[in-house]
Amino acid sequence: MTGPHTSLATDLPTPGVGGLDLVPTTDDTQKAKDYTSDQEVRWCPGCGDYAVLASVRGFLPELGLKRENIVFVSGIGCSSRFPYYLDTYGMHSIHGRAPTIATGLAVTRPDLSVWVVTGDGDALSIGGNHLIHALRRNMNITILLFNNRIYGLTKGQYSPTSEVGKVTKSTPMGSVDAPFNPVSLALGAEATFVGRALDSDRKGLTEVLRQAAAHRGASLVEIFQDCPIFNDGSFDVLRKGDDVAERLIKLVDGEPILFGNDGEYGVVRSAAGGLEVAKVADVGEDAVVVHRAGEEDPTQSFALSRLSDQDLTHTVTGIFRKVDRPTYDDGARAQVEAATEQAEQRGDNLEALLRGKDTWAVMPEPENEQ
Amino acid sequence: MSTDTDVGPAGREVRQTHRVVIRFAGDSGDGMQLTGDRFTSEAAAFGNDLATLPNFPAEIRAPAGTLPGVSSFQLHFADYDILTPGDRPDVLVAMNPAALKANIADLPHGGMLIVNTDEFTKRNLAKVGYESNPLEDDSLEPYTTHKVAMATLTRGALEPTGMSKKDAERAKNMFALGLLSWMYHRGTDATEQFLREKFAKKPDLAEANILAFRAGWNYGETTESFAVTFEVAPARLAEGTYRQITGNLALAYGVVAAGLQAKLPVFLGTYPITPASDVLHELSKHKGMGVTTFQAEDEIAGIGAALGASFGGALGVTSTSGPGVALKSETIGLAVALELPLLILDVQRGGPSTGLPTKTEQADLLQAMYGRNGEAPVPIIAPQSPADCFDAALDAVRMALTYRTPVFLLSDGSIANGSEPWRVPDVDSLPDLSTAFATEANAPDGSGEFWPYLRDPDTLARPWAIPGTAGLEHRIGGLEKADGRGTISYDPDNHDRMVRLRQAKIDGIPVPDLTVHDPDGDAEVLVIGWGSSYGPIGAACRRVRAAGLSVAQAHLRHLNPMPRNLGDVLRSYRRVVVPEMNLGQLSMLLRAKFLVDAHSYTKVAGLPFQAEELAGVLTDAVKGDLPA
Numbered sequence: 001m002t003g004p005h006t007s008l009a010t011d012l013p014t015p016g017v018g019g020l021d022l023v024p025t026t027d028d029t030q031k032a033k034d035y036t037s038d039q040e041v042r043w044c045p046g047c048g049d050y051a052v053l054a055s056v057r058g059f060l061p062e063l064g065l066k067r068e069n070i071v072f073v074s075g076i077g078c079s080s081r082f083p084y085y086l087d088t089y090g091m092h093s094i095h096g097r098a099p100t101i102a103t104g105l106a107v108t109r110p111d112l113s114v115w116v117v118t119g120d121g122d123a124l125s126i127g128g129n130h131l132i133h134a135l136r137r138n139m140n141i142t143i144l145l146f147n148n149r150i151y152g153l154t155k156g157q158y159s160p161t162s163e164v165g166k167v168t169k170s171t172p173m174g175s176v177d178a179p180f181n182p183v184s185l186a187l188g189a190e191a192t193f194v195g196r197a198l199d200s201d202r203k204g205l206t207e208v209l210r211q212a213a214a215h216r217g218a219s220l221v222e223i224f225q226d227c228p229i230f231n232d233g234s235f236d237v238l239r240k241g242d243d244v245a246e247r248l249i250k251l252v253d254g255e256p257i258l259f260g261n262d263g264e265y266g267v268v269r270s271a272a273g274g275l276e277v278a279k280v281a282d283v284g285e286d287a288v289v290v291h292r293a294g295e296e297d298p299t300q301s302f303a304l305s306r307l308s309d310q311d312l313t314h315t316v317t318g319i320f321r322k323v324d325r326p327t328y329d330d331g332a333r334a335q336v337e338a339a340t341e342q343a344e345q346r347g348d349n350l351e352a353l354l355r356g357k358d359t360w361a362v363m364p365e366p367e368n369e370q
Numbered sequence: 371m372s373t374d375t376d377v378g379p380a381g382r383e384v385r386q387t388h389r390v391v392i393r394f395a396g397d398s399g400d401g402m403q404l405t406g407d408r409f410t411s412e413a414a415a416f417g418n419d420l421a422t423l424p425n426f427p428a429e430i431r432a433p434a435g436t437l438p439g440v441s442s443f444q445l446h447f448a449d450y451d452i453l454t455p456g457d458r459p460d461v462l463v464a465m466n467p468a469a470l471k472a473n474i475a476d477l478p479h480g481g482m483l484i485v486n487t488d489e490f491t492k493r494n495l496a497k498v499g500y501e502s503n504p505l506e507d508d509s510l511e512p513y514t515t516h517k518v519a520m521a522t523l524t525r526g527a528l529e530p531t532g533m534s535k536k537d538a539e540r541a542k543n544m545f546a547l548g549l550l551s552w553m554y555h556r557g558t559d560a561t562e563q564f565l566r567e568k569f570a571k572k573p574d575l576a577e578a579n580i581l582a583f584r585a586g587w588n589y590g591e592t593t594e595s596f597a598v599t600f601e602v603a604p605a606r607l608a609e610g611t612y613r614q615i616t617g618n619l620a621l622a623y624g625v626v627a628a629g630l631q632a633k634l635p636v637f638l639g640t641y642p643i644t645p646a647s648d649v650l651h652e653l654s655k656h657k658g659m660g661v662t663t664f665q666a667e668d669e670i671a672g673i674g675a676a677l678g679a680s681f682g683g684a685l686g687v688t689s690t691s692g693p694g695v696a697l698k699s700e701t702i703g704l705a706v707a708l709e710l711p712l713l714i715l716d717v718q719r720g721g722p723s724t725g726l727p728t729k730t731e732q733a734d735l736l737q738a739m740y741g742r743n744g745e746a747p748v749p750i751i752a753p754q755s756p757a758d759c760f761d762a763a764l765d766a767v768r769m770a771l772t773y774r775t776p777v778f779l780l781s782d783g784s785i786a787n788g789s790e791p792w793r794v795p796d797v798d799s800l801p802d803l804s805t806a807f808a809t810e811a812n813a814p815d816g817s818g819e820f821w822p823y824l825r826d827p828d829t830l831a832r833p834w835a836i837p838g839t840a841g842l843e844h845r846i847g848g849l850e851k852a853d854g855r856g857t858i859s860y861d862p863d864n865h866d867r868m869v870r871l872r873q874a875k876i877d878g879i880p881v882p883d884l885t886v887h888d889p890d891g892d893a894e895v896l897v898i899g900w901g902s903s904y905g906p907i908g909a910a911c912r913r914v915r916a917a918g919l920s921v922a923q924a925h926l927r928h929l930n931p932m933p934r935n936l937g938d939v940l941r942s943y944r945r946v947v948v949p950e951m952n953l954g955q956l957s958m959l960l961r962a963k964f965l966v967d968a969h970s971y972t973k974v975a976g977l978p979f980q981a982e983e984l985a986g987v988l989t990d991a992v993k994g995d996l997p998a
Contacts, residue, residue: 037845039857068840073678076848084845084858089837091681092847093674094704100639100666100674101681105837107662108637109682112837130674133667332664336657343658350630351797353659354623356613358560359794360417364609 019140019216022110023069030061037087048148048199048225049079055205056144057086063213065113071105072115073098075122078153078227079146082117096127099134102141107329113213116143120161121151124180128160131220132189137328138217142209145182145220146199148227149234149310156230163310168230183305183320186220187298193219194301194320198238199226204250204317211319217327224315237312249307251318256288257304267307275303277314293322383598384555389448390602391456392550394543395473396465396486398431398441401543406443407789408547408564412556414614414791417604418447421905423455423978424787428644428727435494440472449603453905453912455788457980463546465489465520468498479512484549486542488521516595520545520586527585528578541582548586553599558587608793615792617756617785618645621715622652624763625687628713629660631764632771632803634685636661639675641668641694644727645783646717649689669697673714677701680710683807683836685767689715692734693724699742702776704848706746706872709823709832711770711777713763714748718782720976729976730783732901733952738778739930739959745869747876749773750929752780754904757792759785762927764801771805773879774831780929782951784978785902808833811841814854820844823856830875832856881928883935888922889915895991896943898968900926900956903949903979910984919992926956937964947971947991949984969996 035057043049060070070088074080076095083090093101098116106114116134123131123145134141150168151157157170161182165174186194193215197205205223212219224235238248249259249267257267263280266288270276280288289300301320308314392409396402403424413420423444432439446456461482464470466489477483490505504510505517520542527545528538544565551558562580569576590596615623629636638661640650654663662684666672673688680686690698695716705712718734720726738750749769753762762779770777812833813819820842823832835842844856852859853867886896899907904925911923924939926932933939940946940960946968948957954970961968971987973979990996 039845066838066840068843069838071837074847083847086845087843089843090845090847091678091708092845092849094700094848097670097674097701100671101678103664103666103671104637104639104675104678104680104684104686105682107664107675108635108679108684109837112682129667130671133671332662336660336662339657340660341658348658349797350627350659353626353656354613354794354797355611358411358415359611359613360415361611362417362604362607362609 018214019142019219020063020065020113020213021216023113024066024111025064026066030064030067032057032061034067035060035086035088037085039084041085042081043078044229046226046228047078048227049082049146051199051202052144052146052205052223052225053082053085055202056209058202059206059209060086062210063113069111070113070115072117073102073105074117075119075127076153077119077122077151079117079119079225080122096122096125097130098122099127099130099139099141099143103134103137103139106139106141107332110329110333114141116141118143118145120145120147120149120159120182124160124182124185132185135186135189135191135218135220138190138192138325140216140218140327140329142212142215142219143221145222146225147182147222148225148231150227150231152227152230161310179310181305181310182220182222184302187302187305187321191220191321192217192325193322195219196222196224196317196320198224198235198317200239201317208319211322215322216330217325235312238315247312247315249314249316251291251293251304251316251320253291253293253319253322255291256285257291258288267304275300275307277307293319296323385598385600387600387602388450389446389452390461390554390600391444391446391459392461392463393442393444393459393473393476394463394546395440395442395469396543397434397468398427398429398439399434400441400465401540402441402443402465405543405547406445408561409550410445410789411564411614412551412561413445413447413602414612415560416556417612418449418602419451419605419607419791420445420447420614420789421452421455422446422789423784425977426728435466435468435489435497437468437472437498440468442469442473447602449605451605451607453908454978454981457982461550463550465542465546467494467500467504470504471498471500477513481513483510483513483515484546485515485517486520486546487517488519518549518589523585523589524582527581531574531578531581533574533578538578541579544579544582545586545589548583548588549590550586551583552587552590553596555599555601558584607791610793612791612793614789615757615760616648616787616789617753617759617781618648618717618787619652620757620759620792621763621779621781621786622649622656624760625649625653625713625767626656626659626661627760627800628764628767628803629685631800632685632767632805634683636687637676637679637684638663638687638689639666639672639679640664640689641666641672643669643691643694645719645786646689646691646694646715648786649715649717669694670701673698673701673712677705677708677710677712680705680712681708681836683834685711685713685771687713687715689717691717691719691727692721692737695734695737695741702748703742703744703746705776706742706748707848707851708846709774709872710834711774713766713770714776714778716778716780717786718780720783720974726976728783730902730978731951731974731976732780732782732903733955733974734780735900735929735952735955736958738780745873747873748776748778748930749876749879750778750780752901752927752929753785754901754925754927756785756788756790760792760795764803768801768803769879771803772831773829773875774834775876780901782902805834807839808835808842809839821855822846823851824854825871825875830871830878877931879931881931881933884924884926884933884939886922886924886939887911888920890920893920893922894944895920895947895988896922896924896940896945897947897949897988897991898924898926898940898956898960899949900929903951906979906981906984907949909981910979910988913981913985914988914992917989919989921988921992929956929959932963937966940964940966940968945969945991945996947988947996949979949987951979
């Protein structure tokens with residue numbers, strides 16, 4: 001935040017304790033029903049969006065915010081219908097652009113809790129640019145990225161998170177696109193909060209949402225979610241079967257990263273400088289790395305996001321990263337406030353602005369002259 | 371130059387003249403824009419009426435001394451109200467061979483040429499294809515040529531400063547300014563003060579530039595080569611306090627004023643683009659007056675953030691040029707569907723695609739009018755001169771707020787960078803633009819619900835209910851909405867009704883009737899234009915009338931909706947001529963809407979029309995010589 005106008009430069013405010021500190025609260029008891037709009041929900045039966053909607057409706061009351069100060073902004077796609085089903089303020093905008101709308105809101109209205117609901121196509125394909133810039137600016141918004149690894153609303157084309165080789169309507173011979181890893185991407189885009197949860201894991205999802213909402217700055221929450229029509233069961237290996245415990249790694253801040261039945265496995269440093277999975281019995285408990293979401297250096301969080309490929313062999317959920325950094329909107333407002341104060345002290349006004357420095361007067365012409 | 375002659379105190383001839391056109395031309399790095407700006411300020415401070423035309427390449431520094439690198443600044447100043455920066459210069463200042471070659475054809479025979487001889491080296495001459503040195507052959511004979519070794523003289527003047535030769539020579543533009551200032555009897559104090567402020571952090575540079583400026587002035591005073599000096603008396607403009615202003619500055623001030631008059635914070639979401647970036651630069655200085663500026667990651671994000679701010683109750687503004695409008699189109703469509711206020715400033719430039727970034731054109735009219743999917747009407751307002759941008763911005767904001775709609779303001783490169791005197795308005799006389807947010811449920815069925823698309827019966831505008839208002843929680847979006855309730859609706863009849871309602875809302879916006887200027891009262895030919903062609907068209911009309919012919923002039927400020935009386939006006943003339951800097955976009959609209967045989971005259975050269983060429987077209991039209 002330095003520039004040629006150093007005289008105008010203001011000190012950035014230190015981040016507030018929480019993302020919702022400036023949002024008015026209520027003492028009224030709220031229930032999930034209070035957040036339920038009168039609109040009939042029109043997702044396909046079995047869609048993971050239902051579970052997420054239920055979690056969000058169930059979670060919002062615990063924030064204790066005035067309902068009218070919550071805004072959900074979405075783009076285009078199945079998940080982007082989300083705002084219609086919540087009785088808050090909402091905008092269903094255009095494809096990929098929800099972070100831009102949310103940015104204007106967040107900068108001008110510090111009294112709002114601003115949420116973005118987006119999907120893998122919306123956020124990572126058409127809206128990829130806006131996503132990375134919202135993250136690097138650290139806008140005080142919470143982004144819920146519903147990742148079903150398919151285009152649902154346009155009826156089944158592969159998405160930027162689809163696995164290589166995926167056969168879809170638009171890739172009958174298999175996709176040759178290399179996919180994005182949304183958590184890696186967010187970390188690379190200087191995100192200050194990155195979390196991941198599974199749609200069906202209400203407890204885990206709610207915990208990530210709770211911390212994301214409380215975080216001052218941009219929070220990205222990737223939610224694995226099923227599309228029963230075009231990508232059915234794509235996350236089933238994380239839900240059922242004998243080896244779920246060996247696949248799913250739930251991060252707990254400050255704790256060694258253990259998983260599997262009875263903590264059979266742990267995450268350890270690899271010879272190549274990254275992380276890998278080992279049997280604790282083979283390496284010893286001391287070798288297991290401790291998760292530190294608040295670590296300034298994102299290297300370990302990044303390595304965690306890449307423990308396994310998209311085959312979901314080892315899928316990490318929870319909060320990868322949570323660090324404090326000044327937000328764009330707080331900084332922009334601080335400049336406006338500082339400039340306003342200076343302007344008031346100087347007695348600036350519109351008349352003086354319009355006149356500027358160099359004016360000249362034209363006098364009325366004497367009547368006897370032409 | 372029409373002149374009266376007088377003899378000055380030093381025995382030197384002083385000619386009184388009514389108007390002068392001066393063109394400073396040099397390399398991009400020669401500081402011609404600064405020189406022209408400063409001379410303009412001197413003319414303004416003296417009380418002349420003026421109009422300017424900066425003309426520069428898109429490249430920041432094209433290869434030195436080449437034709438593509440030539441940058442020029444033309445200034446027309448007069449003792450009466452003038453309309454254009456002038457067709458052709460009376461005085462051409464050429465700082466190098468490239469500037470001479472690129473501009474000499476515009477200098478009428480008998481015009482004054484002042485040349486910096488130092489740059490006329492063999493190498494520089496070869497660069498621009500001069501086979502012989504024009505300063506030594508007879509090619510400049512038709513002109514009153516003054517050969518001045520500006521670099522050498524500047525270097526000499528700066529010798530006491532101990533500056534390197536190269537650095538010293540860079541002040542030669544101030545030498546030229548000093549010489550011209552002397553020739554037109556301008557004071558030196560204001561420019562010296564200006565230079566001290568401009569280089570406040572580098573006092574050495576300030577002093578060097580002042581020395582060069584004084585050297586130029588003294589050169590005129592002491593050498594015998596300039597036998598004549600000129601005086602242009604102050605112009606008799608309407609009473610008031612004046613300042614000089616460019617179109618982009620006036621636009622920015624209009625936005626600041628509109629925010630204050632509406633009692634709303636202004637949020638500018640934008641992305642840098644020539645020739646609109648100065649609006650961002652200016653507004654970013656006025657955070658203390660309720661303006662937040664946001665330089666987004668791209669054009670789309672700029673307007674998206676502005677629309678988000680509007681949703682939150684701010685005055686959302688985005689600024690751009692044609693290529694940016696193309697990128698913003700989908701979001702403009704969303705704003706049409708959301709029915710939220712939004713100001714879109716389009717400073718047009720040469721197109722298509724990247725086109726001519728630094729040149730002017732008015733070819734975005736149909737893009738503004740129709741460049742969206744679906745039926746997506748947007749009001750369009752076009753200022754006619756630099757100073758007019760201020761009023762146009764206020765007008766556009768009033769429309770956006772009253773009718774909850776995006777509004778296009780179509781400026782262009784010549785308005786944006788050109789300048790003229792502006793009678794500073796009395797702040798108390800500015801319109802009150804305040805608007806009310808919805809605060810209460812409005813459902814006509816008494817259900818206590820809030821219907822976001824229940825319209826005001828007069829304006830057809832919907833309520834503006836901003837987040838934070840209890841009880842009015844609602845969802846809006848790009849999907850079609852049920853009339854009134856605003857919930858998603860796929861009902862065929864509802865869609866037909868909503869399409870027509872959105873159109874009717876824009877069509878119903880009252881705009882002032884078109885006024886026609888026909889001083890003779892018997893004109894059979896009407897010339898009608900829009901935007902920045904106002905000046906050249908007006909100047910052309912003056913010429914035609916001075917030749918004893920009658921012509922009527924009208925100028926459209928409101929392009930959507932158009933004035934109610936426009937059809938009647940058009941039909942009341944035998945011939946309608948529509949000059950445009952595009953291939954006939956307005957004339958197509960007029961023909962389609964009013965079934966009139968409008969004659970389109972077009973030129974798309976990246977430069978404003980010349981009064982002389984338009985006068986020819988109008989003369990032909992009056993005499994019935996126009997091709998059918």
